[in-house]
């Protein structure tokens with residue numbers, strides 16, 4: 001079950017919307033971009049708790065979770081997801097985030113274990129490169145990995 | 148990897164099961180051995196297939212069915228299949244969005260699967276994934292097919308009870324006849340019964356079923372019931388579960404458990420062998436021998452029919 005004995009043919013990513021805000025346009029744009037780049041994307045729908053997202057990530061055996069948060073609650077919700085993954089022994093699943101997140105908050109989110117934060121206006125290609133690169137690294141693949 | 152995974156799965160470890168499902172989907176060479184170890188622990192789950200046109204409400208119905216089965220204390224596994232994009236090989240798997248009522252319930256395991264080029268409404272991996280959930284001890288396993296409305300015959304072999312979902316106003320009745328759905332339905336679900344055209348759909352289906360009944364040669368033919376549901380409110384879901392229970396009793400009457408298990412084994416062996424052959428075919432077509440064979444055909448040294456025979460022979464070595 002360890003990553004070093006297995007390299008998947010297709011990367012799987014969960015796109016989650018924790019918290020109260022009801023705007024999922026950004027989440028859907030990222031989901032579609034990832035699909036078009038060959039990823040299998042599980043979309044959670046709105047208003048998921050961190051607990052539900054972590055359960056979904058485990059059932060779906062995803063490589064990473066992308067969290068889209070526009071409500072301003074990123075400082076609690078994002079670290080919470082990281083923490084729950086750790087509690088489940090699933091911290092090989094990386095967490096990245098997007099939404100309206102002030103620059104000042106980014107260092108502390110990264111310190112809490114969030115792998116990357118994308119602010120509005122980031123090109124989807126940048127997000128895809130990051131996700132693919134992080135997956136490749138996870139499975140010990142060089143930059144030219146197949147999936 | 149093997150020992151660890153199958154023991155963990157039998158002990159109910161979701162992470163291990165989820166990983167095995169991925170190995171299956173990826174056709175990892177370690178998967179068959181692990182599955183073989185799980186097989187003696189399977190056969191107890193009741194498998195229900197849900198098919199119907201895109202947007203007919205399959206996922207919303209599954210959400211309600213899970214609620215109903217959970218209220219009886221049955222644990223529920225669900226495999227929700229969505230199409231893979233033929234352009235990128237990627238997929239958006241969104242059925243879970245409608246199943247959020249069960250987020251956080253440990254008695255419910257939902258797995259989203261992409262078709263990865265397989266036709267027939269399921270993924271190649273679905274039969275083996277059912278095995279994994281069965282071995283984990285789930286009482287009921289629900290399978291939501293892609294719902295292209297055509298060619299969804301595979302689900303019938305895999306499921307004990309197949310539900311076909313129809314909605315008013317789509318000309319679904321005609322579609323059903325064309326796609327052979329009349330043959331596969333054990334229960335017709337008339338969803339979106341909050342719409343006025345529901346009674347018209349019901350009448351049309353009844354007429355078609357009567358015609359079908361008269362021409363059906365099979366004496367074990369059982370006319371499928373029509374159940375109205377509103378998957379948004381849950382209206383009619385108790386009747387739907389009642390109809391599933393009735394069909395289950397009917398199966399018990401016409402086939403003893405031993406025979407039924409045999410049918411299931413036959414399906415499983417066929418599915419596994421087909422996957423194996425597909426894989427061998429794929430490698431046979433991507434080998435130097437293949438290129439050499441094609442050169443011979445192109446040069447006029449060999450005819451295509453003999454070449455195909457030789458190719459088939461190498462697959463079976």
Ligand SMILES: Nc1nc2c(ncn2[C@@H]2O[C@H](COP(=O)(O)OP(=O)(O)OP(=O)(O)O)[C@@H](O)[C@H]2O)c(=O)[nH]1
Pocket residue numbers: 199200201202203204205206207208242245293294338339340341376377378379380
């Ligand atoms: N009015 C009404 N709408 C419904 C009913 N059931 C489902 N819907 C709606 O129909 C739409 C499609 O529902 P889904 O459950 O996603 O349908 P599906 O068959 O799973 O769709 P695919 O997985 O894309 O094939 C959603 O907007 C649902 O809210 C119903 O009984 N009545």
Ligand SMILES: [Mg+2]
Pocket residue numbers: 205206207241242291
């Ligand atoms: Mg659906």
